[in-house]
Amino acid sequence: MNLFGETDDIQLYHESFEQTWGDSDPVDHVRFVVLDTETTGLDARKDAIVTIGAVAVRRGQIMLDDQYEAMVKFAFNTSAVVVHGITREAAQEDGVDEPVALRQFLAYLRNGVIVGHHIGFDVEILGERCRQRFGLDIQNRWIDTMELTLRLEEMGAFPGEEDAKKDFSLDGLCRRFGIPPHDRHTAPGDAFITAQVFLKLLRLARRYNLMTLGDIAERWQPPEERG
Amino acid sequence: MKTSSISLRVADFLKQYPPFEFLGLQDLVQLAGTGRVKFHEEGEHVFDEGEPRGRHFYVIQQGTVNLYTRSAKGGEDLIDVRVEGDLLGIFWLMGEQPYRYTAITASDTLLYALQFEDFLPLVARYPAATRYLVDYFSEMPASKGEDADGSAHGSGLGLWLQKAGAHQTFEPEDFLTCAPGEQVKEVAKKLSRHHQQAAVVTDPKSCPIGIVTEADLCRRVATGEVSPEAPVESLMTSPVRTVGPDLDTGALLLRMLRHRLRHLCVTQDGTPETPVVGLISERELQMKFGRLPNALGRQILAASDVRALSRLRDRADQLLVEYLESEADMRFLIDFVAEIDGLVLNRALAMAEQILLDRGLEKPDIDFCWLAMHSEGRKERLIRSSQRTALVYADPPVEISRYCRRWFLHLAEEVSHILVGCGFPFDTNGRLASNTEWCQPYTTWKAYFSRWIHEPIESNIVTLTTFFDLRAVGGNPELAEGLRRHIQAEIKESPNFIPLLANDAMANLPPVTIFRDSVMDKAGILWSCIDTKMHALYPLVDVARVFALEHELEDCTNTMERFERMAEVLPDERELFRAASEAVRASLALQSLIGHHRGDNGQFIRPHELTKSDQEHLKGVFRTIVRLLDFAAAHFKLKQD
Numbered sequence: 001m002n003l004f005g006e007t008d009d010i011q012l013y014h015e016s017f018e019q020t021w022g023d024s025d026p027v028d029h030v031r032f033v034v035l036d037t038e039t040t041g042l043d044a045r046k047d048a049i050v051t052i053g054a055v056a057v058r059r060g061q062i063m064l065d066d067q068y069e070a071m072v073k074f075a076f077n078t079s080a081v082v083v084h085g086i087t088r089e090a091a092q093e094d095g096v097d098e099p100v101a102l103r104q105f106l107a108y109l110r111n112g113v114i115v116g117h118h119i120g121f122d123v124e125i126l127g128e129r130c131r132q133r134f135g136l137d138i139q140n141r142w143i144d145t146m147e148l149t150l151r152l153e154e155m156g157a158f159p160g161e162e163d164a165k166k167d168f169s170l171d172g173l174c175r176r177f178g179i180p181p182h183d184r185h186t187a188p189g190d191a192f193i194t195a196q197v198f199l200k201l202l203r204l205a206r207r208y209n210l211m212t213l214g215d216i217a218e219r220w221q222p223p224e225e226r227g
Numbered sequence: 228m229k230t231s232s233i234s235l236r237v238a239d240f241l242k243q244y245p246p247f248e249f250l251g252l253q254d255l256v257q258l259a260g261t262g263r264v265k266f267h268e269e270g271e272h273v274f275d276e277g278e279p280r281g282r283h284f285y286v287i288q289q290g291t292v293n294l295y296t297r298s299a300k301g302g303e304d305l306i307d308v309r310v311e312g313d314l315l316g317i318f319w320l321m322g323e324q325p326y327r328y329t330a331i332t333a334s335d336t337l338l339y340a341l342q343f344e345d346f347l348p349l350v351a352r353y354p355a356a357t358r359y360l361v362d363y364f365s366e367m368p369a370s371k372g373e374d375a376d377g378s379a380h381g382s383g384l385g386l387w388l389q390k391a392g393a394h395q396t397f398e399p400e401d402f403l404t405c406a407p408g409e410q411v412k413e414v415a416k417k418l419s420r421h422h423q424q425a426a427v428v429t430d431p432k433s434c435p436i437g438i439v440t441e442a443d444l445c446r447r448v449a450t451g452e453v454s455p456e457a458p459v460e461s462l463m464t465s466p467v468r469t470v471g472p473d474l475d476t477g478a479l480l481l482r483m484l485r486h487r488l489r490h491l492c493v494t495q496d497g498t499p500e501t502p503v504v505g506l507i508s509e510r511e512l513q514m515k516f517g518r519l520p521n522a523l524g525r526q527i528l529a530a531s532d533v534r535a536l537s538r539l540r541d542r543a544d545q546l547l548v549e550y551l552e553s554e555a556d557m558r559f560l561i562d563f564v565a566e567i568d569g570l571v572l573n574r575a576l577a578m579a580e581q582i583l584l585d586r587g588l589e590k591p592d593i594d595f596c597w598l599a600m601h602s603e604g605r606k607e608r609l610i611r612s613s614q615r616t617a618l619v620y621a622d623p624p625v626e627i628s629r630y631c632r633r634w635f636l637h638l639a640e641e642v643s644h645i646l647v648g649c650g651f652p653f654d655t656n657g658r659l660a661s662n663t664e665w666c667q668p669y670t671t672w673k674a675y676f677s678r679w680i681h682e683p684i685e686s687n688i689v690t691l692t693t694f695f696d697l698r699a700v701g702g703n704p705e706l707a708e709g710l711r712r713h714i715q716a717e718i719k720e721s722p723n724f725i726p727l728l729a730n731d732a733m734a735n736l737p738p739v740t741i742f743r744d745s746v747m748d749k750a751g752i753l754w755s756c757i758d759t760k761m762h763a764l765y766p767l768v769d770v771a772r773v774f775a776l777e778h779e780l781e782d783c784t785n786t787m788e789r790f791e792r793m794a795e796v797l798p799d800e801r802e803l804f805r806a807a808s809e810a811v812r813a814s815l816a817l818q819s820l821i822g823h824h825r826g827d828n829g830q831f832i833r834p835h836e837l838t839k840s841d842q843e844h845l846k847g848v849f850r851t852i853v854r855l856l857d858f859a860a861a862h863f864k865l866k867q868d
Binding site: 062178182191203 | 265340
């Protein structure tokens with residue numbers, strides 16, 4: 001609670017980690033938050049967040065009543081406009097100020113395990129923005145669906161294909177799993193597609209006996225870096 | 228903040244499929260907003276028969292799901308295959324019950340799970356969605372003509388009439404006008420002289436100011452209320468209801484019904500401010516739609532040669548397609564076609580007789596009856612298909628029997644050729660009155676039936692069942708009636724006949740389901756076509772025939788009518804027999820409409836030629852047939868496999 005008697009989003013966020021999931025928790029118990037952001041560029045320190053889209057996955061289901069979406073006001077147009085299609089003007093009109101969006105998002109995210117394709121950058125820029133705005137460090141665990149795919153591939157989940165044909169980009173996974181990839185490059189659209197891919201990966205993971213959060217959250221390392 | 232891009236994507240998907248296509252997008256977004264997305268690998272159970280229902284039902288976003296029920300023998304019967312956009316595990320109206328079937332994925336499948344408590348109130352607000360669900364859940368939905376809700380779209384009776392195209396039959400010159408000052412008795416004379424029922428009272432610019440009808444003369448002049456010498460303006464009904472020249476027939480009829488008028492005045496622009504161009508009477512409209520178009524009938528009977536006859540028969544088909552497309556009552560249609568074909572046959576008989584007389588043959592004074600068999604016998608031949616005919620003549624005195632045989636064979640031969648000219652090909656199996664075997668005296672025909680009924684297996688009765696659908700279409704119908712009485716008497720003497728016929732009636736089974744572009748039969752084999760005859764009409768026709776013969780309904784051969792009569796005979800099964808009758812109607816309508824459009828017999832229909840709603844409709848037909856066959860098997864105590 002803050003001085004005005006309102007629950008503080010950031011405080012709520014911190015409190016949610018007082019009791020959270022550990023490595024040994026079964027996958028079905030965890031609240032995953034599948035996330036995508038569109039940004040003004042690829043420099044986590046300098047660029048700004050344009051949109052955030054997220055949807056939760058629990059017990060192997062995408063929970064449509066547990067989703068988040070925001071457009072953020074930002075200062076400069078960059079060449080990334082051609083990817084996500086949102087101009088500064090549009091964001092000024094329909095967006096919310098960054099601190100508001102971040103607070104809301106943290107209140108939504110809580111201790112959810114962040115999931116996304118190449119999610120590292122999204123986590124990095126969110127962390128950077130929160131640190132700059134609130135001096136807050138993002139505590140959430142995260143799972144990169146790309147890494148999960150690569151690990152499953154090593155276990156033999158995608159047999160019978162030549163290495164060259166193994167396209168594990170988000171578009172490639174959509175093709176592989178028959179998910180229509182429309183609405184790509186909007187944050188909510190990509191989050192929803194990634195969530196569908198994630199459902200399939202979870203199922204595959206179960207087949208390879210990856211049953212706990214620790215099992216599926218393990219990082220993938222390129223063979224040449226392994227000891 | 229909660230916005231809804233993801234819900235919108237789900238809603239966009241749902242919007243492509245019924246019943247969601249009938250719902251507003253905003254409502255769909257809200258519905259999607261409380262839903263879930265589930266993924267199942269191939270071979271997983273989505274839910275099991277008997278399991279209590281959850282809060283959600285499903286829509287398949289991607290993949291295939293097979294539905295099974297437990298069979299009596301403990302196995303599982305595949306009852307349906309569901310694909311993208313199909314519903315799964317939904318209940319409606321009948322309340323929350325355990326699942327009635329087991330759903331197992333046949334491929335990797337993504338499901339949208341939506342909440343009942345959000346969906347049900349929503350559907351209630353959209354009549355089209357409600358109607359779709361009524362179809363979806365009923366075995367045999369009410370025919371589209373019956374669910375009149377009086378909405379502004381003009382469903383119900385009006386629907387097919389409105390589609391019938393602009394009303395073109397009024398003759399612009401063929402109406403009477405008079406000035407307001409003319410004496411009533413002068414107008415009455417005009418009406419009588421021109422055989423008209425009404426005259427339009429016009430002003431000097433020919434604009435209508437009133438209307439005078441025969442009914443006015445009876446009601447007000449003959450009773451002395453208005454003097455015959457009075458000006459007609461004191462008698463006329465004014466102001467007059469006017470319509471434009473481009474209104475369709477249905478709209479005209481409805482307008483008359485609404486205003487309780489027998490006449491409508493047609494003006495140039497539909498208002499009373501422009502000159503009169505015609506007068507339409509209710510009687511004229513009813514003649515067009517209420518019964519056989521009389522003019523066509525008269526023309527057929529007066530046709531001078533085969534070509535004229537053939538052209539008139541083509542014209543009848545045009546009318547038929549018009550009626551079919553406008554969903555006219557099927558009972559009207561079958562009577563219409565049977566009447567037309569009856570007239571054509573009688574005209575052909577008269578022509579043939581003349582040809583024989585011209586050849587110098589002498590007409591024997593012996594009664595005969597021309598019999599229609601097969602679908603024509605049942606009045607179910609809505610598409611011109613092969614002739615299946617027979618001829619029975621009264622037993623002639625021995626001394627002229629050879630001559631009679633020759634005369635009737637020649638007669639039948641000529642008639643058959645005329646009918647070929649009218650677009651009815653010869654039956655490839657020679658089941659024709661012009662074939663000696665099927666052109667026989669009364670006694671021989673009776674002997675035929677006796678043998679078939681008493682030795683059904685030896686006579687290979689399966690190939691002969693349609694002879695039990697015989698209907699007199701020309702000559703003396705008493706001969707046909709005599710045969711029917713004989714059939715009934717012989718059946719009484721042969722208790723094994725009906726069960727045998729019933730057993731044969733089980734030969735054709737409807738497919739289990741239709742999905743994507745395939746039809747699946749009970750053995751799980753996929754076919755690319757629905758066979759309207761084997762899959763739907765034959766089982767219905769065969770079962771109806773057995774019941775009709777068992778219950779001595781020998782005077783009716785039409786399958787719909789047979790089922791309706793059975794509904795009276797066995798009131799406990801009324802609902803089943805009515806559903807069966809409706810199934811016949813739907814199958815016939817589908818077959819003939821598609822057949823007429825493609826110019827073939829409409830027997831094979833590819834699933835993609837049907838809308839999703841029509842597919843549901845047809846699945847309902849199949850379900851009804853299965854139920855009917857089950858009932859028949861129990862009723863005739865057949866061993867079920």
